[in-house]
Amino acid sequence: MNQIGTFGASRYAMGELQLFRDAEDPAVTAALAPCAVVRLAAGQQVEDGLRARLYIVLSGTLEVAPDAHSGNDDGGVTRVFPGESVGEQAVLDDAVNLAAMTALEDCELLVIEPELVWQLIDRSNVLARNLLRLLSFRVRAANAQLKRRQKLGEFYRQLSLNDGLTGLYNRAWLNEMLPKLAARALQDGSPLSVIMIDLDHFKRFNDTHGHIAGDAALSAAAGVIRDSLRPSDFAVRYGGEELLAVLPDTHLDLAGIVAERLAERLRTAMVFPDMRLPLPHITGSFGVACLEAGGDEHALVAAADTALYRAKEAGRDRVSV
Numbered sequence: 001m002n003q004i005g006t007f008g009a010s011r012y013a014m015g016e017l018q019l020f021r022d023a024e025d026p027a028v029t030a031a032l033a034p035c036a037v038v039r040l041a042a043g044q045q046v047e048d049g050l051r052a053r054l055y056i057v058l059s060g061t062l063e064v065a066p067d068a069h070s071g072n073d074d075g076g077v078t079r080v081f082p083g084e085s086v087g088e089q090a091v092l093d094d095a096v097n098l099a100a101m102t103a104l105e106d107c108e109l110l111v112i113e114p115e116l117v118w119q120l121i122d123r124s125n126v127l128a129r130n131l132l133r134l135l136s137f138r139v140r141a142a143n144a145q146l147k148r149r150q151k152l153g154e155f156y157r158q159l160s161l162n163d164g165l166t167g168l169y170n171r172a173w174l175n176e177m178l179p180k181l182a183a184r185a186l187q188d189g190s191p192l193s194v195i196m197i198d199l200d201h202f203k204r205f206n207d208t209h210g211h212i213a214g215d216a217a218l219s220a221a222a223g224v225i226r227d228s229l230r231p232s233d234f235a236v237r238y239g240g241e242e243l244l245a246v247l248p249d250t251h252l253d254l255a256g257i258v259a260e261r262l263a264e265r266l267r268t269a270m271v272f273p274d275m276r277l278p279l280p281h282i283t284g285s286f287g288v289a290c291l292e293a294g295g296d297e298h299a300l301v302a303a304a305d306t307a308l309y310r311a312k313e314a315g316r317d318r319v320s321v
């Protein structure tokens, strides 16, 4: 960073600087005149040391990367063009400017020391107003960025809780939600039932029709389960070809009836609706259980698993409660 002269002796005019727009008064002009103008070659960084200064780009473009030390480094790099300033917040906070400022091309910058910034604020209402406007703009931009990031975060969270193949909730969702649903049911004294579903002879299905057709069948089965439940129920891909329906506010006998309905719909589901293939029907075995007083979500899933085993043992394509 090379000092090449002062602002007073440079070719730049105060009116071109955003912060000083309409602030032309002889006292301000005189105060700015001795301020340093520095030159940066493309790729060179602003060496701010431990002091925050206000920089105004006179020519060229400066790239400002957020503070890499505070965990704020989200890749939100901004470009600062002629007339725009950088570092005003650090000056006002009397904080070290930790942003990395790099010249994208050859640049000339006006450097204003923090003491002078405060003197100028005292001296010029117009400057103070410009600064407030600029800070308000920055706060608005930061809020908008925060909102965008929150939305993106929520999007990725949803993505991480859904199974990519079937679109059902995944095991991570179940691990997070089932304990809460169980705790709430025990607290309210309301029933909570689950239906564990395992597709029958799915290995054979894969071997006969291929793995891609197997994926399609699994998706079709998941769709049948999801579309047959109430909006307040949840359909989860428990693992491989095992699905789980979670039914809040549902007693065991009603859950058994729901399971029978799911079994019937699965039996008649179309797996390859638009292919000229013999219709391979898929069936499932269903194990139903209801949360018991003093039990927990582990016991509930284990009970459904045991019931499912009984359904398999009894010949598959059936419900065991």
Ligand SMILES: Nc1nc2c(ncn2[C@@H]2O[C@H](COP(=O)(O)OP(=O)(O)OP(=O)(O)O)[C@@H](O)[C@H]2O)c(=O)[nH]1
Binding pocket: 165, 198, 199, 200, 201, 202, 203, 204, 206, 210, 211, 212, 213, 214, 215, 218, 239, 240, 241, 312, 316
């Ligand atoms: N196509 C496909 N197959 C899967 C997927 N996940 C698990 N499978 C298959 O599901 C089959 C499960 O086989 P098994 O556990 O032996 O059970 P099964 O053949 O269904 O027999 P039963 O459960 O006893 O009726 C395996 O061949 C797995 O490869 C998947 O995402 N896509």
